[in-house]
Amino acid sequence: RAIDGIVIQKSMDHFAKPLITLTVLALVSSIATGFRGGVFSVTFLSMVYLTGDIISRLTSDTTQVSDLISQNVNLFLRSFVKAVGIFIFMFGMSWKLSVVTIMGFPYIAVVSKLYGEYYKKLTKEVQTALAQANKVAEETISAMRTVRSFANEDQEADSYYSRLQEMFVLNKKQAVAYACFMWSSYISELALQVAILYYGGHLVVTNQMSGGTLISFVIYELELGEALESISSVYTGLMQGVGAAEKVFEYIDRKPKHILDGQQAPETFEGQVEFKNVTFAYPTRPEMDILKNVSFNLRPGQVTALVGPSGGGKSSCVCLLENFYAPQQGHVLVDGQPVNSYQHKYYHSKVALVSQEPVLFARTVQMNISYGVPEAPMEAVIRAAINGNAHDFITGLSKGYETGVGEKGAQLSGGQKQRVAIARALIRNPRILILDEATSALDSESEYIVQQALNNLMREHTVLVIAHRLSTVERADNILVIDKGCVAEQGPHAELMARGGLYCKLVQRQILGTVIDADVHNPSPAPPWKLKEGDKESAEDCSDTENEARY
Numbered sequence: 001r002a003i004d005g006i007v008i009q010k011s012m013d014h015f016a017k018p019l020i021t022l023t024v025l026a027l028v029s030s031i032a033t034g035f036r037g038g039v040f041s042v043t044f045l046s047m048v049y050l051t052g053d054i055i056s057r058l059t060s061d062t063t064q065v066s067d068l069i070s071q072n073v074n075l076f077l078r079s080f081v082k083a084v085g086i087f088i089f090m091f092g093m094s095w096k097l098s099v100v101t102i103m104g105f106p107y108i109a110v111v112s113k114l115y116g117e118y119y120k121k122l123t124k125e126v127q128t129a130l131a132q133a134n135k136v137a138e139e140t141i142s143a144m145r146t147v148r149s150f151a152n153e154d155q156e157a158d159s160y161y162s163r164l165q166e167m168f169v170l171n172k173k174q175a176v177a178y179a180c181f182m183w184s185s186y187i188s189e190l191a192l193q194v195a196i197l198y199y200g201g202h203l204v205v206t207n208q209m210s211g212g213t214l215i216s217f218v219i220y221e222l223e224l225g226e227a228l229e230s231i232s233s234v235y236t237g238l239m240q241g242v243g244a245a246e247k248v249f250e251y252i253d254r255k256p257k258h259i260l261d262g263q264q265a266p267e268t269f270e271g272q273v274e275f276k277n278v279t280f281a282y283p284t285r286p287e288m289d290i291l292k293n294v295s296f297n298l299r300p301g302q303v304t305a306l307v308g309p310s311g312g313g314k315s316s317c318v319c320l321l322e323n324f325y326a327p328q329q330g331h332v333l334v335d336g337q338p339v340n341s342y343q344h345k346y347y348h349s350k351v352a353l354v355s356q357e358p359v360l361f362a363r364t365v366q367m368n369i370s371y372g373v374p375e376a377p378m379e380a381v382i383r384a385a386i387n388g389n390a391h392d393f394i395t396g397l398s399k400g401y402e403t404g405v406g407e408k409g410a411q412l413s414g415g416q417k418q419r420v421a422i423a424r425a426l427i428r429n430p431r432i433l434i435l436d437e438a439t440s441a442l443d444s445e446s447e448y449i450v451q452q453a454l455n456n457l458m459r460e461h462t463v464l465v466i467a468h469r470l471s472t473v474e475r476a477d478n479i480l481v482i483d484k485g486c487v488a489e490q491g492p493h494a495e496l497m498a499r500g501g502l503y504c505k506l507v508q509r510q511i512l513g514t515v516i517d518a519d520v521h522n523p524s525p526a527p528p529w530k531l532k533e534g535d536k537e538s539a540e541d542c543s544d545t546e547n548e549a550r551y
């Protein structure tokens with residue numbers, strides 16, 4: 001109208017009115033722009049806040065989702081609203097020219113759809129390749145000493161490089177797809193402009209349209225082209241975000257196979273454990289039964305030792321008692337109730353595990369001991385450390401209980417880590433204590449002291465010990481020999497020795513090994529654990545070559 005006002009009517013009045021309208025619209029539009037920016041910032045800040053808890057696990061994917069979506073949804077919405085608005089104006093000006101414009105749309109839509117799908121697929125593949133590359137890097141860095149000690153740096157670097165190469169190939173495909181898409185959208189836009197000018201010129205020449213209207217139409221068409229262009233470029237980013245989001249939601253939507261929804265939290269918890277005809281296979285290998293119809297009892301005040309050949313299923317029994325998995329058949333009962341019927345937090349405040357290779361967290365010693373019970377007072381932390389024979393070495397550290405232990409406890413020695421882990425178990429005063437060769441990394445003096453502390457605990461608690469060193473289990477009230485997923489025999493040490501079965505053979509193997517060791521390397525001192533004469537004899541009695549080979 002402004003153009004027609006000057007070019008055709010040649011009147012300032014006709015020109016001024018649309019100019020005022022333009023000014024008002026510009027003002028309103030700038031306010032709307034500010035509002036849009038503000039609303040988006042707030043919305044996406046809260047989105048990042050919501051994804052914060054999973055960000056550590058899925059850093060790159062979640063960051064990509066929130067970055068790409070926050071940047072692109074904003075632009076996409078603006079361009080979309082703008083394109084629709086412009087189109088309505090164009091239609092109001094000349095439906096004929098608008099029809100010419102629309103004719104180009106199906107082509108643009110089909111190309112965008114195909115491109116979007118392809119780009120999304122590539123993005124998912126890139127995410128997977130990146131995750132694999134990161135896995136290699138993470139594993140190598142966290143196991144740097146192992147890599148060094150085998151001088152395998154080059155192979156690890158090569159393996160990382162080959163994963164990056166895979167990603168690079170995918171990135172190149174993305175770049176080619178983007179180039180083709182851009183090329184086709186520019187061509188289609190250009191073709192559209194030529195068609196509009198050609199047909200519009202014809203309409204003006206035949207007096208079906210004023211020159212000013214054609215100019216406005218062309219200006220709108222340019223704006224429309226700009227809006228469509230930004231929609232298409234944003235579309236790439238959005239598809240990338242959607243691809244990454246699908247991966248993130250795959251994780252979020254994963255349902256745990258073993259659900260921790262137990263509700264029971266009784267006031268008294270005695271710690272009577274019963275494995276009742278338990279058959280168990282790991283979910284990753286469902287066809288292979290690791291435990292077969294296993295039944296046994298653990299009683300409060302008693303120490304039960306699990307022994308047996310490697311791979312027999314001892315740790316798997318611990319996993320079931322810790323409620324990490326559910327058995328396929330049979331029941332794991334504590335005080336007559338299935339372990340999964342107890343409330344998760346409650347159960348693990350009553351059942352504590354000290355594993356063979358305890359994992360500490362990159363926090364202070366005090367935080368590691370009070371892990372899971374952050375409200376525990378300092379006195380309780382110190383008491384637990386004293387009972388675990390860790391107090392002396394902790395007070396000798398530069399910052400005492402405030403000393404950081406490094407990633408996975410790497411700044412402590414094996415024995416120190418184990419003592420902190422024992423203190424971490426003792427602080428909760430558990431009713432059931434599971435010790436997986438818990439004293440294996442200690443020197444004989446520390447072991448003696450820790451053993452004393454554990455002995456005191458053992459009188460009131462249900463204790464399950466997994467031991468390879470038979471000296472550790474000699475004193476147990478009951479010994480369960482687990483072999484190939486079955487309870488091969490059970491009873492106290494003397495009874496099993498007299499029976500002359502598998503246990504006897506295991507003992508005999510160790511005694512002979514130790515005696516030979518002591519003779520060869522260190523003829524004078526006594527072996528690390530004391531043998532009674534009778535044991536040695538009975539052990540020799542049950543020697544047999546087939547079992548020699550197995551154990």
Ligand SMILES: Nc1ncnc2c1ncn2[C@@H]1O[C@H](COP(=O)(O)OP(=O)(O)OP(=O)(O)O)[C@@H](O)[C@H]1O
Pocket residue numbers: 282284285290308309310311312313314315316317
């Ligand atoms: N997460 C797992 N997924 C699949 N199979 C597993 C898993 N963990 C252990 N196994 C298999 O279960 C069997 C029993 O393993 P388990 O760790 O219970 O034996 P173990 O008696 O404790 O052995 P060790 O004395 O060597 O520690 C082994 O054959 C092992 O390969």
